[in-house]
Amino acid sequence: MARALFHGVSVIRMKFALVVMISMAIWLVPKLASACAVCFTGRADETRTAFIATTGLLTALPILLIGSLIWWLRRRAHRMRDEHD
């Protein structure tokens, strides 16, 4: 049945249609991307600053937290070893 549906349809036309669809998708996707959730008010500077600040926060925070914990544990271990000796 499925094969019969394609019977008589030109393969070249199918390829052409596919190329057109992909081209349209490539052409339209950037427009969709520019309509993202943070570009709705035109306050680009404030939004950009917030993005940079929060990216910095979310990048630095886990490193800072885990690093602090490891540093504190090492310090505590050294102190305990010194007391034990």
Add this chain to the structure above:
Amino acid sequence: MPPKSIASLRVLSNLRPPPILPSPVMGMLIFVIAEMMMFAGLMSAFSIVKAGALGWPPPGQPRLPVEATAFNTAALLASAVFLFVANSRYARNPDLAKRPLFIAMGLGAFFVAFQGYEWISLIRQGLTLTSSNHGSFFYLIVGMHGLHAMAGLATLGVVALKLSRGRLAPSSFVASQVFWYFVVGLWPVLYFMVYL
């Protein structure tokens, strides 16, 4: 030669150095770090939406009760002070820790109850989860903190119960304190970001 008697095993276990940090405290610290990252994500999303908005709070939305919540913040901070006192007394005599611990719990319960009262009045004024981005973020962030406060109170309740029965392990007490200090320490940051 492997030890064969229980007595020799006990001798060997006494030779083992104590752990760097008791397991409950270590587990709680890792959990708190994960929770901090969750709140950092929420605050990041809030900052970006707030920066992009033309006015904050949006027009037509009620203003948040800044002064009343400042008073509530003071109550929460005081609960941390009483918990600290309870900890220092516990080291000397566990019985002396009961009163400051109950006061700390009372202040924490007051904070949660006051937040609930505040929510009811804000909902009556039209600030709901779906009324605006302001409402969505307010209830999400403050509500998430409120849930943590309730969990912290439940933990302190278990600690108080064990303390009154004389079966409280010091590591469990420290772990519950770590969580409560996290709840208390986070609130001023949220207050500054959401209310001011």
